[in-house]
Amino acid sequence: MAAGSLLDVAPAQLFPEQVTNALGLPGVIGEAVGALIAAFLVGNIMLAFTGVAGPWAKRKITAAFTDRIAVDRIGPFGLLIIPAAAVQLLAKELIIPEGADRPSYDLAPLVLPASAMLGFSVIPMGQLGPLNLQLADPEVGFALTFAFASIASISLVMAGYASNNKYSLLGGLRAVAQNLAYEIPLIVTAMSVVIFTGSLRTSEIVAAQQQALFTVAGVTVPSWFAIVNPFAFGLFVVANLAEIGRNPFDIPEAPTEIVAGYQTEYSSSYFVLFYLGEFLHIFLGGAILTLAFLGGASGPGPASIGFVWFVVKVWAFFLFTQWCRSALPRVRIDQLIEIGWKGMLVLSFANLILTAVLVGVIAS
Structure with a gap:
């Protein structure tokens, strides 16, 4: 294949392979360079989402829910609040508390975003034109996403312990308790998806949801697992809110109780x-x-715009989390533990057993 434009690359390849072939780079070094470039591009897409969501979209959405006026004076639609907030936060003094346990104090802010970025490495984000925006597709990719996401709890514990602050320590301990209470139901519920597909490969999980479930009045309903098993979908959404620490499960931060929890003693670039x-x-x-449940990057129209549907679905979930933040009160830590161990865990295992029985009956 001739080097030059990425538009000449076959979409069946993974993104790093497409970049390597487009640049005409040979051998192992070429593969490494292609992988680094592809990871850099995908990483910056996610960072751009975060840059828009944190300083701007979060404020605008919360203001709309609570009938207030959000940022609207700094640039068109208030969009220049994004660079303004970045400069404001980075310009603040970095204060290290006395008695902080370094290097744990310094490493904790790096581990949290790094764990999320690693999680995106195996997520199939669909096609954008001929580009297949997936960095890797290992056989255990679905399990890897949860493994990478779980590293976040280590960061929160490190920050809470290393800050030499009782409120930070409480936030870190709450993060551990929350993770134990909801990580197991989250993974057990996700296993019902694996039972349906028979694979842990993320591309195969998406492919299994492309088949038509039924057709009504000429409209074909896809076999998204949210439609096939809405009970598992509901369980996963609730457990996912606890996993990412959104209301009503923002226990590790809990501003009204423990100031800001694990991040109380962080400022400037560390806070960012x-x-x-x-x-x-x-x-x-x-x-x-x-x-796992919404068909990946699938949607109406050609496959070449799959990335657009992926973005729409991911941002819809972000909108849902912001609605939860504005509408749902925080539960107490003891209530969270009880919901997780006595409610979600039992329901997730019940869902797993019923799914296994259903798939066994259909297969036989």
Whole structure:
């Protein structure tokens, strides 16, 4: 294949392979360069989403829900608040609390966004023209997404412990308790998707949802797992909210109780990294939900615009989290633990068993 435009690359290839072939780079070094360029491009797409969501979209959406006026004076539609907020936060003094346990204090803000970025490495984001925006497609890709997302809890514990602050420590401990209470139901519910597809490969999970479920009045309804198993979809949404720490499960931060929890003692660039990681995990949660239950990047129209549908679904989940933030009160930590262990865990195993029985009956 001739080097030059990326538009000459076959869409069946993964994105790093497309970049490598388009640039005409040979051998292992070429593959490494192609992978780095592809990861850089995908990473910047996610960072752009976060840059819009944090300083601007979050404020505009919350204002709309609460009948207030959000940022509207800094640039058109208030969009220049994005660079203004970045400059404001980065210009603040970085204050290290006395008695902080370094390097844990310094590493914690890096681990949180890094874990989210790793999660996107195996998410199939669909096609944008001929480009197939998926970095890797290992056989255990679905399991890897949850493994990478779970690293976030380590970051919160590190930050809480290393800050030498009792409120930060409480936030870190709450993060562990919340993770234990909801990570198991989340994964068990996700296993029902694996039972349906018979694979942990993310591309195959999306492909399994492309088949037609039924047709009504000429309209074909796809076999998205949210339609096939709405009970599992509901369980996954609730557990996912707890996983990303959104209302009513924003226990690790809980501003009215523990100031800001694990990030109380962080400022300047460190705070920006935590803020960035928080929103990256919201989008990662939306991407996993889209992958597992909403047909991935599938939607009306040609496959070449699949990335557009992926973006629409992920941003719809972000909108839902902001509605939850404005409409739902926070539960207490003891209530959260009870809901997780006594409610969600039991329901997730019940869903898994029923799914296995259903698939077994259909297969036989």
